[in-house]
Amino acid sequence: MNREQISRLAHADHPLAAPLGDDSVRHLLDHGIPRPDARVLDLGCGGAEWLLRALATYPRLTAEGVDLSEGALADARRAAHRLGVGERLVLHREDAAGFTSSHPFDLVLCVGATHAFGGLPAALAAARGHLAPGGRVLIGDGFWAREPSPEAVETLGELTDLPTTVDRVVAAGWTPVQGHVSTRQELDAYEWAWTGSLASWALDHPDDPDAGQALAAADTHRTQWLRGYRDSFGFVCLLLRPTSG
Numbered sequence: 001m002n003r004e005q006i007s008r009l010a011h012a013d014h015p016l017a018a019p020l021g022d023d024s025v026r027h028l029l030d031h032g033i034p035r036p037d038a039r040v041l042d043l044g045c046g047g048a049e050w051l052l053r054a055l056a057t058y059p060r061l062t063a064e065g066v067d068l069s070e071g072a073l074a075d076a077r078r079a080a081h082r083l084g085v086g087e088r089l090v091l092h093r094e095d096a097a098g099f100t101s102s103h104p105f106d107l108v109l110c111v112g113a114t115h116a117f118g119g120l121p122a123a124l125a126a127a128r129g130h131l132a133p134g135g136r137v138l139i140g141d142g143f144w145a146r147e148p149s150p151e152a153v154e155t156l157g158e159l160t161d162l163p164t165t166v167d168r169v170v171a172a173g174w175t176p177v178q179g180h181v182s183t184r185q186e187l188d189a190y191e192w193a194w195t196g197s198l199a200s201w202a203l204d205h206p207d208d209p210d211a212g213q214a215l216a217a218a219d220t221h222r223t224q225w226l227r228g229y230r231d232s233f234g235f236v237c238l239l240l241r242p243t244s245g
Contacts, residue, residue, distance in 0.1 A: 001210040004069050006217050008047075009201045014193035016049045018112040018140055019182045019235050021189070029054050031178040032138045032239050036060045038106035041130055043096040043123070044113025048076035048089065051109075055085035064090045066099045097126060104132035111140030111237060120165070124172050128242065137174070137240045141165065145234035152229035162236060169238060178239035187235065195222040 011017055016025060029050070033040065037060040042051050045065030055063055067073055073091045080086040092099060096116045108130050114123040120141050127137045142156060143165045160168070166176065182190075195218045202208075202215035 001213045001217075004071060005210075006198065006214065008069075008071055008075070009214060010194045010198040010218075010221075011047070012197040012201070014190055014197070015047050017046045018237075019187045019190035020140075020180070020237065021183075021186050024180050024182070024186065024237075025050070025053060026057075028138060028178065028180055028237055028239060029057065032107050032109075032136050033058060033061065034106050034134065034136065037062075039063070039103065039132070040107045040109065041101070041105040042066070042109040042111075043099065043127065043130075044110055044116045045076070045091070046072045046113075047079070048073075048091065050111065051089060052076070052079055052083060052085065055080070055088055056083050062088045062090075064092065064101065064105075066092045066094055066096045068093065068095060097122070099130075101130060104135065105130050106132050106135045107138065108135065109138045111138060112235075114139070114141050120168065121172055124169065124174065124240075128173075131242070135241075136177070138237060139169075139240060140235065140237040143234045143236055144232055146232045148232040149228060151224070151227070152232050155224045155228050156233060159233075162234065165236065166238070169240065170243075173243050174238075174240040175243045176238050177241050180237045182235040182237075187230075187233070191222075191225045191230070195219075195225070 036058050040054055040063040042065045045067045048065040051063040051065050080089045108127040110123045114120045117123040117126055142159050143162045144159050198214050199218035202211040205211050
């Protein structure tokens with residue numbers, strides 16, 4: 001069982017691959033989509049949950065998603081068909097960092113996928129290249145809400161605190177116009193869903209040769225979360241516009 005398979009199973013009960021609740025997603029999309037017929041791009045879309053929700057809400061909106069996971073993209077196509085929005089969704093199996101398009105977009109998303117670009121600054125630079133005049137970027141990334149333990153840094157890598165994260169964004173030529181910091185409830189709900197969905201699959205399929213690995217992955221992740229980064233990790237989504245000049 002590879003990392004992609006584990007991720008798909010772990011997100012079965014929380015298809016949005018980020019620690020946000022439904023109201024928070026709706027709030028950010030309502031502020032981020034500038035007009036009903038907007039074009040939206042998601043870089044590192046996974047199962048395209050952001051795009052599916054936007055398409056279902058705005059019947060004139062069109063969307064494109066980019067991801068390397070064929071399994072996640074297949075899930076997105078099936079979901080789009082069920083929702084009746086498949087004709088307005090284009091999915092690309094490509095490296096998001098190298099993606100090019102023939103037209104710009106009114107909203108570019110990269111939530112929980114900055115690692116695909118090597119970090120936040122590179123993700124913002126890539127998003128700028130896809131942006132139409134007057135467009136906006138919705139970026140989501142982790143930060144340290146409190147001083148992290150060495151174990152937390154080992155698990156999640158080098159992050160900064162929230163003020164420094166925002167300062168880096170502003171220094172790169174962006175102005176935040178809206179945002180959302182995930183609540184403790186949203187963070188915990190995401191982690192319980194991740195570990196619980198994966199563990200439940202393993203328990204429901206005891207004869208599957210991957211069941212033991214899936215259960216072990218859920219146990220490891222739960223331990224890293226509860227004993228490592230739960231008390232220090234935060235997640236922020238920032239809605240950005242290019243700073244004039």
